[in-house]
Amino acid sequence: MASSDRTAEIWSTRLQRELLALTSVEDDKDHIETLPNFIKVTDHExxxxxxxxxxxxxxxxxxxxKAEGAEEGAETEGEAALKTGHVALTLDASLPKKADGSVEASPTSYPFQKPIALLKSGAELFPDGSTISNGDYVEIDCDWTPSLHLNDAVLNVALKMRESIRRGEPYSRTASPKASMSAASAFASDLMPNSKKLSAFFSSLKSPEFTSPAAKKKPLSITRPKPKLPKADPDNLKIGDIIELSEEPWNRCAGMYSCKAIRRPAFMEKTMAEVAAQNAKPGEFAGEDENEVASGPGNYMKLQAGGIAKVAGSGFAGASSMFKSFTAQAKSVLEESFLMITDELIIELRSNKFNVATGTVTYSLPIALLAKLKFRRQESISLFFKEAPDDPLIFMCPQSALCVQEIQTVLKRHGVKGKHTNAATQRAIQMALSLVSEIQTKEKALANSPSVEKVDNIMDLYRQAAEKFEVAGDPRHEEVMTHMHKFLAKPLVISILDGSYAAKNKARTDTSNVPEGEVLESARYDDDDHDDETRTPAKKSVQDSIQLADDILEEAKMDLMNMDNDLQQILSSDHSPSPGSDDGDRDAVAELDAMLSAADKELEDIMAS
Known part of the structure; x- marks a missing residue:
């Protein structure tokens, strides 16, 4: 495929995608191509x-x-009401044509160069002193790169127009791009014959001795000849290689974005330092010294410096290095860094801000070594490589979202699949992990003090962790659900939920927990209101207690025998009972019963003591 055909293909593909984004009906605020509310697309061709x-x-x-009759510069009380007007602008991104009418697809066309802006209507809204009128060309005042789009161009012009009309500053037109091109071609056509005349004039002044063989002798040179720059090899791209962006395969890159490196991995810094050390060689004298100083132990100049020409060469080399440093500083001001994405490489290069035709490679890495991407929309992009997964390459990149999108597209063509995460997703994953840790702690505590409330709490934590993982798109939510089912299938949890564990635990408590007898000790002090005799009671042994019981029983037996004798006498007496004799008998029986009850009670007290 020729270079012109490739340029035409880039032009058509790029504009179709941009027009689709500009004319889309969907109001997506996060879309990279969305225009502000004060800019509307009215027509396209x-x-x-x-x-x-x-x-x-x-x-x-x-x-x-402005009110009628008001003098210019007169102060008005309060703020004047602002009116709304409309300015029509057309952007022409067509390919240039040759003199014969054929299309010329070259790197001097869009998207490698800025489009042409033309004012259609609304020139009357500009303040006094403005030189622009309807049909004039408008300047797009920005450092154009291929990564910019039509929406960037119209936004640049719209902001300048709105600011000019609002502040009352005059707005100027720009020259026709065709006129400038024709002037340049006319200048070139006038320069060619004049250069030929000058060449012929100097040729006529040439003396015959300049053509003699003696003139072929080269003068002494103390400067190193400039080496020819080799063509950059895409398969073996090195630091410092210069690539032509309009040639293949660089013109077929997926995208090139303005960036600035703020951090590099350690392995990248080491490689760049080694290359810089190899290229920074001191100047050497290349040639024979015609004024060689005689050697000898007393020759101070020879011992200290060397030949005269070598000394002079080192002086010129020092001056040359000084001028080179000035040149390098000037280049650093005029150069801008870009990040190029190709099908195989991620290239950081430097190029002139005003002419993006060539670029010097700062560093290049295969895109297959990319492990992870992080970006902040319209701010920065971080590239993590497999060689140093914790040491990223960080760029400040205003078009970070579009750059990441192009990298993802290239990786998909290579069959690499990944997932998109953001800050909210990472927070959800961290919360889910903390919930899982809390679940593990509570499961261990459940074995010590089981209850239905604790089981319900653990189940609620399982559900929350699964929801957090699912919101983040993490497949670990399935693992959480599996662990939850295993938790419910544990015998301990089943017994807690059906109540069998509580009944079993209660029965075990009733059978095993036998109360121990309490040992009651007599008080060592007198806590009643009666005055006791101050004497020490005699200690009674077991035999004394038994003897006392026997004595009481014997006494009771004797009383019963006496009572039997009394009853026998009553029964054997011939006297008729008197009216009051019945009451006396009853009193005797009651007295006997009371005596027996007292004896039994006293016996029980003795046995219990």
Whole structure:
């Protein structure tokens, strides 16, 4: 495929994608191509066969209407009401055409160069002193790179127009790009014959001795000849290689984005330092010294410095290094860093801000070594490589979202699949992991003090952890559900939920916990209100207690025998009972019963003591 065909393919693919994004009905605020509310797309024309692409925009501006009869510069009380107007602008991103009318697809066209902006209507809204009118060309004042789009161009022009109308600052038109190109071609056409005349004039002044063989002798040179720069090899790209961005395969890159490296991995810093040390060689004298100083032990100059030409060469080399440092500083100011994404490589290169035609390789790595991507929208991008997974390469990149999207597209073509995470996803995963840790702690505590409430709490934590993992798109939510089912299948949990564990535990408590007898000790002090005799009671042995019991029983037996004798006498007497004799007998029987009860009670007290 020729370079022009590839450029035309890039042009058509790029513009189709941009027009689709600009004319999309969906209001997606996070989309990279969305325009602000004061810019609307009114019309567009795209004809790929004729290489024509024109997009019309309507820009809403606010202006202060000047009252009739008011003097210029007069102060007005309060704030004047702002009115709304509209300015029509057209961006022309068509490919240039040759003199014969054929299309010329070259790197001087869009997207490698900025589109042409043309004011269609609304020139009357600009303040006094403005030189622009309807139909004039408008300058797109930005450092254009291929990573910029039509929405960036119209946003640049719209902001400058709105600011000019709002502040009352004059707005100027720009020269026609065709006129500037024709002027350059006319200058070149005038320069060619004049250069030929000058060449012929100097040729006529040439003396015959300049053509003699003596003139072929080269003068002494103390500068090193400039080596020819080799063509960069995509398969073996090195630091410092210069690549032509308009040639293959670099013009077929997936994207190139303006960036600035703020951190590099240690292995990358080491490699760059080694290459810099190899290239920083001191100047050497290349040639024969015509003024060689005689050697000898007394020759101070020879011992200290060497030959005269060598000394002079070192002086020129020092001056050359000084000028090179000045040149390097100037280049660093004018150069800008870019991040190029190809099908095989991730390349960081430096290029001139005003002419993005060539680039110097700062570093390149195969895209297959990429392990992880992190980015902040419109701010930065971090690349993690397999060689140092914890030491990222961080770029400040305004178009970080689009850059990451292109890298993901290239990785998908290689068959690499990944997942997209953000700060909310990471927070959800961290919360889920903390819930899992809490579940493990509570499961261990459940064995010591089981209850239905604790089981319900653990189940609730399982559900929360599974929900957090599922929201984050983490497959570990299935593992959490599996562990929850295993937890419910444990015999301890089953017995707690059906109540069998509580009944079993209660029965075990009733059978095993036998109360121990309490040992009651007599008080060592007198705590009643009676005055006791101050004497020590005699200690009674067991035999004394038994003897006392026997005595009481014997006494009771004697009383019964006496009572029997009394009853026998009563029964054997011939006297008739008197009216009061019945009551006396009853009293005797009651007295006998009371005596027996007292004897039994006293016996029980003795046995219990």
């Amino acid at each position: 795209l004809d790929i066969t004729k290489a024509v692409c024109k997009v019309s925009f309507d820009i809403e501006v606010e202006y202060e209407e």
